[in-house]
Each structure stands twice: as C-alpha cells, then as structure tokens.
Amino acid sequence: MPLTKSELAAFLDTPRMAHLATTSKDGRPRVSPIWYVYEDGCFYFTTRLERLKGSHIQKNSRVALSIASEDRPYRAVCAFGTLIWFRRIGTSGWRGSRPDTGNAKGGNG
Numbered sequence: 001m002p003l004t005k006s007e008l009a010a011f012l013d014t015p016r017m018a019h020l021a022t023t024s025k026d027g028r029p030r031v032s033p034i035w036y037v038y039e040d041g042c043f044y045f046t047t048r049l050e051r052l053k054g055s056h057i058q059k060n061s062r063v064a065l066s067i068a069s070e071d072r073p074y075r076a077v078c079a080f081g082t083l084i085w086f087r088r089i090g091t092s093g094w095r096g097s098r099p100d101t102g103n104a105k106g107g108n109g
Helices: 005-013 052-059
Strands: 018-023 029-034 037-039 042-045 062-068 076-086 094-099 105-107
Touching: 005 076, 018 042, 018 052, 029 052
Parallel strands: none
Antiparallel strands: 018 029, 018 062, 037 042, 042 094, 062 076, 076 094, 076 105
C-alpha cells in the first residue's frame, strides 16, 4: 500500500541509511550505503570524486536510491533519476539527485 504524503514526509525525515545504486563504465551495478538529507523533493548526499561511486556517477549520472525501515523492512522508498552536482568553495562538493516526476515511491509492502 502506498504511503500518504504525510507518511512519506515522516519516513524520509527519520534518520536512515539509504542504498545508492550506480553503474560502472562496463555496466556492472554497484550499491553503496549512504546517509542522505531529503528536502524540497531532492535527495542530497556527499561523496568524494575519487571514490568508486564518485567515479561511477561522473561517468553515468543516472542513479537509484532505496531506503527501507529497519523495523518494517518492506516499508520502503525507492527513487531513481539523474544526478545534479552541487559544489561549494572549500569542500569536495555537495551532490544531490532529484527523482524524475512520479518516480519516488514509498509503500508499506
């Protein structure tokens, strides 16, 4: 059963690990645990460009994200979209992925 808008907002506002899926240049998938912030319809996270996931997303900015509840593992949010880069002077950079319209979905499974 899909989450309501208020349930989705509460779910994404709770600190949880997310799993970011990227692809290597030869097309192999890779999933990495990450911390995220969700704000105004965007997922924000950081990574270093020299890390494997940083290398992958520089070559292919299409990503997927999965966030599951620890106490109810089938209650989850999945999103996919194209990564948008954000940089700040003096840091390694902020990165965010804005899901394509209608592609962020949550459910009670």
